[in-house]
Amino acid sequence: xxxxxxxxxxxxxxxxxxxGVGGARMAEGLARVLxxxxxxxxxxxxxxxxxxxxxxxxDIDTLIYTLSDRIDRAQGWGVRDDTVRALDVLxxxxxxxxxxxxxxxxxxxxWRSWRLSQGASLSEVTEAxxxxxxxxARVLxxxxxxxxxxxxxxxxxxxxxxxxxxQRCAPRVEALAYEGAAxxxxxxxxxxxxxxxxxxVIAPSNPLLSIEPILAVPGLRAAIEAAAAPVIAVSPxxxxxxxxxxxxxxxxxxxxxxxxxxxxxRYGGLIDGFAVHESDEADIARVRASGMAVxxxxxxxxxxxxxxxxxxxxxxxxxxxxxxxxxxxx
Amino acid sequence: xxxxxxxxxxxxxxxxxxxGVGGARMAEGLARVLxxxxxxxxxxxxxxxxxxxxxxxxDIDTLIYTLSDRIDRAQGWGVRDDTVRALDVLxxxxxxxxxxxxxxxxxxxxWRSWRLSQGASLSEVTEAxxxxxxxxARVLxxxxxxxxxxxxxxxxxxxxxxxxxxQRCAPRVEALAYEGAAxxxxxxxxxxxxxxxxxxVIAPSNPLLSIEPILAVPGLRAAIEAAAAPVIAVSPxxxxxxxxxxxxxxxxxxxxxxxxxxxxxRYGGLIDGFAVHESDEADIARVRASGMAVxxxxxxxxxxxxxxxxxxxxxxxxxxxxxxxxxxxx
Numbered sequence: 001x002x003x004x005x006x007x008x009x010x011x012x013x014x015x016x017x018x019x020g021v022g023g024a025r026m027a028e029g030l031a032r033v034l035x036x037x038x039x040x041x042x043x044x045x046x047x048x049x050x051x052x053x054x055x056x057x058x059d060i061d062t063l064i065y066t067l068s069d070r071i072d073r074a075q076g077w078g079v080r081d082d083t084v085r086a087l088d089v090l091x092x093x094x095x096x097x098x099x100x101x102x103x104x105x106x107x108x109x110x111w112r113s114w115r116l117s118q119g120a121s122l123s124e125v126t127e128a129x130x131x132x133x134x135x136x137a138r139v140l141x142x143x144x145x146x147x148x149x150x151x152x153x154x155x156x157x158x159x160x161x162x163x164x165x166x167q168r169c170a171p172r173v174e175a176l177a178y179e180g181a182a183x184x185x186x187x188x189x190x191x192x193x194x195x196x197x198x199x200x201v202i203a204p205s206n207p208l209l210s211i212e213p214i215l216a217v218p219g220l221r222a223a224i225e226a227a228a229a230p231v232i233a234v235s236p237x238x239x240x241x242x243x244x245x246x247x248x249x250x251x252x253x254x255x256x257x258x259x260x261x262x263x264x265x266r267y268g269g270l271i272d273g274f275a276v277h278e279s280d281e282a283d284i285a286r287v288r289a290s291g292m293a294v295x296x297x298x299x300x301x302x303x304x305x306x307x308x309x310x311x312x313x314x315x316x317x318x319x320x321x322x323x324x325x326x327x328x329x330x
Numbered sequence: 331x332x333x334x335x336x337x338x339x340x341x342x343x344x345x346x347x348x349x350g351v352g353g354a355r356m357a358e359g360l361a362r363v364l365x366x367x368x369x370x371x372x373x374x375x376x377x378x379x380x381x382x383x384x385x386x387x388x389d390i391d392t393l394i395y396t397l398s399d400r401i402d403r404a405q406g407w408g409v410r411d412d413t414v415r416a417l418d419v420l421x422x423x424x425x426x427x428x429x430x431x432x433x434x435x436x437x438x439x440x441w442r443s444w445r446l447s448q449g450a451s452l453s454e455v456t457e458a459x460x461x462x463x464x465x466x467a468r469v470l471x472x473x474x475x476x477x478x479x480x481x482x483x484x485x486x487x488x489x490x491x492x493x494x495x496x497q498r499c500a501p502r503v504e505a506l507a508y509e510g511a512a513x514x515x516x517x518x519x520x521x522x523x524x525x526x527x528x529x530x531v532i533a534p535s536n537p538l539l540s541i542e543p544i545l546a547v548p549g550l551r552a553a554i555e556a557a558a559a560p561v562i563a564v565s566p567x568x569x570x571x572x573x574x575x576x577x578x579x580x581x582x583x584x585x586x587x588x589x590x591x592x593x594x595x596r597y598g599g600l601i602d603g604f605a606v607h608e609s610d611e612a613d614i615a616r617v618r619a620s621g622m623a624v625x626x627x628x629x630x631x632x633x634x635x636x637x638x639x640x641x642x643x644x645x646x647x648x649x650x651x652x653x654x655x656x657x658x659x660x
Contacts, residue, residue: 052444083413089437093462095444103433107419110436114382114425132423 010315011198011229012038016137019044019210020059021076021244022236022301023203024066029307030201031067031136033315039137040193041067044205045122046149046178046213049161051099052090054109055116058161059210060126060139061108067135070104073303076244079104098166108133123187140193142214145184149213150177160209169246173253176208181216186223194223199318202233204299206247207266208254221270230272230321232314234299235260238277243300261286272321275299275314293321340645341528341559342368346467349374349540350389351406351574352566352631353533354396359637360531361397361466363645369467370523371397374535375452376479376508376543379491381429382420384439385446388491389540390456390469391438397465400434403633406574409434428496438463453517470523472544475514479543480507490539499576503583506538511546516553524553529648532563534629536577537596538584551600560602560651562644564629565590568607573630591616602651605629605644623651 014034016027018041027041044059058077065071065079072080082102091097101109108129115125121144130139149160153171163171194200205211215221224231237260242248251258257265260283264274273293276284277300287294295317301307344364346357348371357371374389388407395401395409402410412432421427431439438459445455451474460469479490483501493501524530535541545551554561567590572578581588587595590613594604603623606614607630617624625647631637 052440053447054440054444079415083415083433085413085433086416086437086440089434089463090441093438093441093459095441103413103415103436104419106433106436106440107416108423110382110384110416110440111420111423111425114384117383129423133419 009319011318013197014039014199014201014315015193015197015229016041016201016203017205017211017214018042018059018063018203019205020047020062023059023205023210024062024071024076025301025304025307026201026203026234026310027063027137028066028304029301029309029311030314032304032308033311036136037138040197041137041139042190042193042214043126043139043141044210044213045141045143045147046209047160047164048146048148049099049159051101051109052095054106054113056099056101056109057112057122057126057141060129060141061105063139064108064126064130064133064135067130067137067139068133070133078102099161100165121187123189127189138193140190141187142190142220143184143217144187145180147178147180147184147213147217149209150179151175152177164246169249173250175254176250178213178216181213182218184217186217186219191219191223194220194227197227197229199315200224200227200229200231201314202231202267202271204234204236204243204301206236206242206245206250207263208247208250209245215270224270225325230318230323231270231325232273232275232295232318232321233264233267233271234275234310234314235263235277235280235283237263238300239280259283264292265290269325272324273317275310275317292324293317339649341648343527344369344529344531344645345523345527345559346371346531346533347535347541347544348372348389348393348533349535350377350392353389353535353540354392354401354406355631355634355637356531356533356564356640357393357467358396358634359631359639359641360644362634362638363641366466367468370527371467371469372520372523372544373456373469373471374540374543375471375473375477376539377490377494378476378478379429379489381431381439382425384436384443386429386431386439387442387452387456387471390459390471391435393469394438394456394460394463394465397460397467397469398463400463408432429491430495451517453519457519468523470520471517472520472550473514473547474517475510477508477510477514477543477547479539480509481505482507494576499579503580505584508543508546511543512548514547516547516549521549521553524550524557527557527559529645530554530557530559530561531644532561532597532601534564534566534573534631536566536572536575536580537593538577538580539575545600554600555655560648560653561600561655562603562605562625562648562651563594563597563601564605564640564644565593565607565610565613567593567610568630569610589613594622595620599655602654603647605640605647622654623647
């Protein structure tokens with residue numbers, strides 16, 4: 001799709017950068033609106049962890065379960081009505097069981113680990129799992145290489161899942177690192193989806209824990225900067241608070257600029273437009289003052305209908321955007 | 331325990347060589363009669379197989395589930411009331427699912443595979459699993475090394491589980507091989523249990539598929555031959571038929587000597603006494619004629635009470651035995 005970007009019909013192919021719960025909700029909304037095959041979700045793998053030797057990809061799993069309508073909607077992750085018989089046996093055997101892995105869930109982890117051990121890439125495994133489980137979008141990892149979000153806390157360096165699930169975010173965070181990112185290669189399938197997209201959306205996922213681990217993969221940020229498509233980010237903060245997860249807490253711990261406008265500034269030269277909750281008037285004014293196009297809307301997605309509404313608003317907003325990113329307004 | 335073996339009190343420490351279902355029943359009977367800690371079961375690992383990269387030990391699992399009262403008594407294997415949510419997902423993902431692995435079952439397979447990948451031996455893993463899951467006996471593999479029973483069939487060489495479960499024993503068997511046995515080392519814990527036993531029992535398991543893979547491990551047969559304890563085998567055939575499993579079929583396929591007396595002859599110089607069903611009168615006469623001590627009893631074990639009765643009969647029979655094995659009657 002050639003510049004200028006304005007005055008065009010609504011985009012067809014969409015690439016969505018996403019973490020877990022918020023990303024999955026956004027993906028579901030877009031999948032309901034776009035034609036089959038039009039949406040590709042590029043998922044964070046910084047939260048991936050090995051449990052009992054099995055490769056668990058929490059964000060990818062949440063995306064696949066949401067997009068295949070298997071998700072436990074009440075908690076936002078895991079398989080609906082899943083049981084924990086395997087986990088109960090692991091507990092009896094003396095294994096640590098603070099990560100609640102359900103029985104159906106284990107089926108996916110076993111299969112993923114098996115296929116990886118046979119030499120399949122995480123991209124191949126993820127794409128096949130999404131397709132075979134009936135996800136209504138393509139799901140891909142940002143990279144096939146190991147990349148782990150680690151947190152320097154007042155108790156020392158911790159892996160993400162032990163901090164997030166094991167310790168319920170209790171340890172204060174002093175710094176973040178995306179271990180392995182510098183040495184990682186962007187997955188070719190993910191790069192291709194970015195290049196071919198007619199719209200790139202950054203989901204209202206945690207920038208520090210979900211989006212920036214994706215952008216930290218060499219070549220991925222550059223591919224977005226170079227892409228023909230406009231880029232829109234959806235604010236993960238409403239009224240300064242995260243709908244779910246520890247974002248506001250991390251912003252405070254790390255002394256970062258708070259609120260939706262702070263997020264827009266953080267994404268800075270990477271995006272052409274920013275979707276903010278309509279009630280965040282001060283943020284809207286500040287982002288507009290920075291020269292960025294703003295979509296002021298009800299960005300809260302309590303369910304699939306709200307997500308669909310937001311998806312439609314984004315698709316209508318996209319053709320109005322001028323290329324701004326890379327520091328130069330078009 | 332010194333020879334002569336007769337005139338002694340009933341043995342305390344018992345080592346049981348066992349396969350799956352019949353072996354587990356015998357183990358349960360002995361466990362009900364013996365003091366806590368007195369029974370060690372040495373299990374066949376020739377049926378072990380990897381499913382989805384996980385190490386499954388069907389005979390060990392059946393022993394542990396039976397001895398911890400988790401077993402599905404109707405089918406004789408697997409965990410009672412187990413569900414198959416993980417397997418359903420694996421099927422959705424396109425994996426072969428002819429081996430029915432339940433969710434609780436997967437908990438054990440995941441743990442075993444994880445501990446093995448961390449460098450634990452199969453003996454350590456098996457002994458710990460049995461203890462932590464509450465098995466009323468020590469359970470050990472014959473060897474920590476890979477040993478796989480393979481079958482030369484009219485469709486070529488097959489692994490055991492694909493033949494037994496996948497093809498329901500349909501392919502005609504022309505030969506058997508215990509792959510890896512010659513290079514395997516007997517597990518020190520198993521050897522120690524044999525050496526320290528006051529009675530060694532060969533369970534009414536399939537000699538070809540369960541007991542001989544154990545005996546094929548170098549050092550294990552010799553340890554039994556050298557052990558101070560008397561050795562009793564229980565016939566796996568009643569009226570020429572196996573209570574469960576494909577033994578009679580294999581005997582016919584391979585042209586071996588049929589019936590209980592055929593089994594006694596096959597164990598030949600390894601045993602001092604043989605337990606036969608009381609109705610197998612011709613077999614009783616033939617075994618006695620060979621000079622071997624015979625316990626004629628109701629060896630059918632439809633439930634734990636019958637198994638306990640047989641265990642008591644074996645323990646009462648043992649002190650009457652003279653050392654016969656090694657070819658020389660004492």
